[in-house]
Amino acid sequence: MRPILLKPVLVWILTLIVTFTYAQTRSETRYDRQEVLITMRDGIRLNTVIFTPKTAREPLPFLFRRTPYGVSKAPFPDQSSYTNHMADEGYIFVAQDIRGRYKSEGTFEMQRFSRDPANPKAIDESTDTYDTIEWLLKNSPNNNGKVGMYGTSYDGWTSVMGAIDPHPALKAISEHASPADMWIGDDFHHQGAFRLSYGFEYAFMEEAAKTDTLFPFNTYDTYDWYLKLGSLANVNKKHFLGKLPSWNDFAKHPNYDQFWQKQSLITRLGKPKVAIQNVAGWWDQEDFYGPIKAYQLWEKGDDKQQNHLIVGPWNHGGWAGGDGRKLGNIRFDTTTSSTFRQYMLAPWFSYHLKGKGDGKFAEVTSFQTGSNQWKTYTQWPPAEAVKRNLYFRANGQLSFEKPTDAAGADRYVSDPAHPVPYRPRPIEETYGPGSRWYAWLTEDQRFVHNRPDVLAWQTEPLTEDVAVTGTLLARLFAATTGSDADWVVKLIDVYPENYPKEPKMAGYQFMVANDVLRGRFHRSFEKPQALQPNKTETFTVDLHSLDHVFRKGHRIMVQVQSTWFPLIDRNPQRYVPNIFEASDADFQQATHTIFRSAAFPSHLELSVLPR
Incomplete structure (x- = not known):
C-alpha cells in the first residue's frame, strides 16, 4: 500500500517543480534582472535588484521598495501575488537592501533618526531614497521619470521616509502598516506597556547578525521560557550581554522621552508632498496603530486631497497575499485581499505614475466587518458617528444605561507569577515553525473567560444591529492594593x-478591539507616577479605531485583565522607576478593583453609526 500512497504525492511534487520552473522561465523571458551596488552621497553602497520588462511599448515608471529583509532572492514581479496586477500594467520594479542589512554596506540602525538638514553631509533613509532614485533615473533606460514607493511594515516605513523629503520624481507612495510610534501603539510598546516577546525576538532577529536570525529557544512553549527568564534585567545579564542596540534602547528609555518622540512620525510628518495611500488591517498583530495615525498626521496639512486611508479585515501583511476571504476562524464572505490589490493598489499607481483612470479615490475606504461589506467615508472617524457609552453593571451585565447604584465594584487578584496567556498555549516562537502569531487576534477568547483574574461583562442578546464605526476608548475607574498596575x-x-x-x-468570543495601558502613565507618558494604594483613579485606555457591526442576536462583551503574557512584560505591581531594572523580589500579587457605580461608572465610549 505504501507505494500507492506515495505516487500521488510524487506527482504533486513534480507538478509543483514543473509549474515553478515554467513560471521562472516565463518571468525570465519577460524581465531583465540586474543586481547592482548603488553609491550613496557618503560613499556607502546599497545592494539593489532591478527588474526591467523586455518588451515595453512605452517609457515606464519605477515601483521602488526598500527593506531590511533581503532582496537578492526576491521573486520576479509577476510571480508575487503582491505585485502581479501591477506587473501586468507594466513597471520597472526595484528592491533595495537598506544600510547594514544583507548585501548593503554601512551600519544598520533600527528606524534611523532623520538627519539634521543643516548638515549637508548627514544621511538618513530619506537621503538614501533620494540618491537611489537619482541613480535610477540616469542609469535605467526607457523610464518615464516617475517613481512610486510601496511596502509593508518596515518597508512601509521606508516608503514614508522617502516621502518626507522626496525626490521630485517620487509622485506617490502606498505605505502598508508603517509603524508611527514604537512607544505609544506599534511593535515595541502599547501605551507604556512593553511588548516583551516581540521586542525581544525582533531585536535579536535584526541585530544579532546582518541577516534575519531566530533566537535559539530551548523550550517550544515560550510562555514557560519567558516566565523562567524572570526580571527583564536578566536579558542582558544572561543573553544579549549589552550587544543589541535596540534592547539597550528599550532598557535606557522606559518612558516616552526624547528618544521615542524623535523616532515617532508625530515629530516627522507635516504637509503631504506626494500622493499617499495609507493601508491598515483591523487585526494587524504588529502595526495597526501606525498607518491610521500616519493618515491622521498627514491629514492636518492635506490641502490638496492627496492623503487617503484604506482599512481591511487583515492581519499584518494580509493584503499582500491570498484572497482574504477569512482570517483564522473568521469569514468575510468576499475576496478582500485580492480586491484590494486589483482595484485599489494597482489603480493608485496606474493613475499617479501613468495618468490612467479618473483619479477619484475615496478619502477613506473601510471593510466593515459583521456586515462584511466595503464602505467609504469622507473622513476618519466619520462625522456621522455619535458617541454612546456602554457601562459595566452588576452581575456581569453590560448596558447602554448608566448605573444608578451608590456603590458597586468587581475585584480580582493579579499574580505576576501566574500571568494570563495572550493566546492559547503553547505559545510558539513569534516567527518560528508552526507559529500561530499571525492570526492570534481572532482567537476565541473563551480560553480565558471565567479565569478568576479576568473580569467580564456582557449585554443581553442584541435586538438590533449596532454599528461601531470610529474611535473608541475605555474609561476605567479603578484602584489597586499595589503601586502600579496594567489594564x-x-x-x-x-x-x-x-x-x-x-x-x-x-x-464564539471574537475580539474586535483591544489594548493595554500601564497604570503609571495614566496622567503622563513622559512622567510616570506611582499609584497610591487603594485610591480610585481614572484610567483611559485608547482602543483606537473600529468598523464592526454587532449583529442582532449577538452579545457585546468587555473583558478586563492585568496580565497578557508574554506579549506584554509582567508589571511588578510594585512601583520601580525602571521596570527593566526591577529585581525578581519586586514582583508581587495585588488586588485590583473596577468600580461600576453612579459616581464611578466604568464604561466604553463607542462611536456608533445611526441606523
Whole structure:
C-alpha cells in the first residue's frame, strides 16, 4: 500500500517543480534582472535588484521598495501575488537592501533618526531614497521619470521616509502598516506597556547578525521560557550581554522621552508632498496603530486631497497575499485581499505614475466587518458617528444605561507569577515553525473567560444591529492594593449559541478591539507616577479605531485583565522607576478593583453609526 500512497504525492511534487520552473522561465523571458551596488552621497553602497520588462511599448515608471529583509532572492514581479496586477500594467520594479542589512554596506540602525538638514553631509533613509532614485533615473533606460514607493511594515516605513523629503520624481507612495510610534501603539510598546516577546525576538532577529536570525529557544512553549527568564534585567545579564542596540534602547528609555518622540512620525510628518495611500488591517498583530495615525498626521496639512486611508479585515501583511476571504476562524464572505490589490493598489499607481483612470479615490475606504461589506467615508472617524457609552453593571451585565447604584465594584487578584496567556498555549516562537502569531487576534477568547483574574461583562442578546464605526476608548475607574498596575481591555463580539450558518462558531468570543495601558502613565507618558494604594483613579485606555457591526442576536462583551503574557512584560505591581531594572523580589500579587457605580461608572465610549 505504501507505494500507492506515495505516487500521488510524487506527482504533486513534480507538478509543483514543473509549474515553478515554467513560471521562472516565463518571468525570465519577460524581465531583465540586474543586481547592482548603488553609491550613496557618503560613499556607502546599497545592494539593489532591478527588474526591467523586455518588451515595453512605452517609457515606464519605477515601483521602488526598500527593506531590511533581503532582496537578492526576491521573486520576479509577476510571480508575487503582491505585485502581479501591477506587473501586468507594466513597471520597472526595484528592491533595495537598506544600510547594514544583507548585501548593503554601512551600519544598520533600527528606524534611523532623520538627519539634521543643516548638515549637508548627514544621511538618513530619506537621503538614501533620494540618491537611489537619482541613480535610477540616469542609469535605467526607457523610464518615464516617475517613481512610486510601496511596502509593508518596515518597508512601509521606508516608503514614508522617502516621502518626507522626496525626490521630485517620487509622485506617490502606498505605505502598508508603517509603524508611527514604537512607544505609544506599534511593535515595541502599547501605551507604556512593553511588548516583551516581540521586542525581544525582533531585536535579536535584526541585530544579532546582518541577516534575519531566530533566537535559539530551548523550550517550544515560550510562555514557560519567558516566565523562567524572570526580571527583564536578566536579558542582558544572561543573553544579549549589552550587544543589541535596540534592547539597550528599550532598557535606557522606559518612558516616552526624547528618544521615542524623535523616532515617532508625530515629530516627522507635516504637509503631504506626494500622493499617499495609507493601508491598515483591523487585526494587524504588529502595526495597526501606525498607518491610521500616519493618515491622521498627514491629514492636518492635506490641502490638496492627496492623503487617503484604506482599512481591511487583515492581519499584518494580509493584503499582500491570498484572497482574504477569512482570517483564522473568521469569514468575510468576499475576496478582500485580492480586491484590494486589483482595484485599489494597482489603480493608485496606474493613475499617479501613468495618468490612467479618473483619479477619484475615496478619502477613506473601510471593510466593515459583521456586515462584511466595503464602505467609504469622507473622513476618519466619520462625522456621522455619535458617541454612546456602554457601562459595566452588576452581575456581569453590560448596558447602554448608566448605573444608578451608590456603590458597586468587581475585584480580582493579579499574580505576576501566574500571568494570563495572550493566546492559547503553547505559545510558539513569534516567527518560528508552526507559529500561530499571525492570526492570534481572532482567537476565541473563551480560553480565558471565567479565569478568576479576568473580569467580564456582557449585554443581553442584541435586538438590533449596532454599528461601531470610529474611535473608541475605555474609561476605567479603578484602584489597586499595589503601586502600579496594567489594564488590558478587550471588546468582544459574542456569537449566538445557536448559529446554524456555521455551527462550530456558536458562542464564539471574537475580539474586535483591544489594548493595554500601564497604570503609571495614566496622567503622563513622559512622567510616570506611582499609584497610591487603594485610591480610585481614572484610567483611559485608547482602543483606537473600529468598523464592526454587532449583529442582532449577538452579545457585546468587555473583558478586563492585568496580565497578557508574554506579549506584554509582567508589571511588578510594585512601583520601580525602571521596570527593566526591577529585581525578581519586586514582583508581587495585588488586588485590583473596577468600580461600576453612579459616581464611578466604568464604561466604553463607542462611536456608533445611526441606523
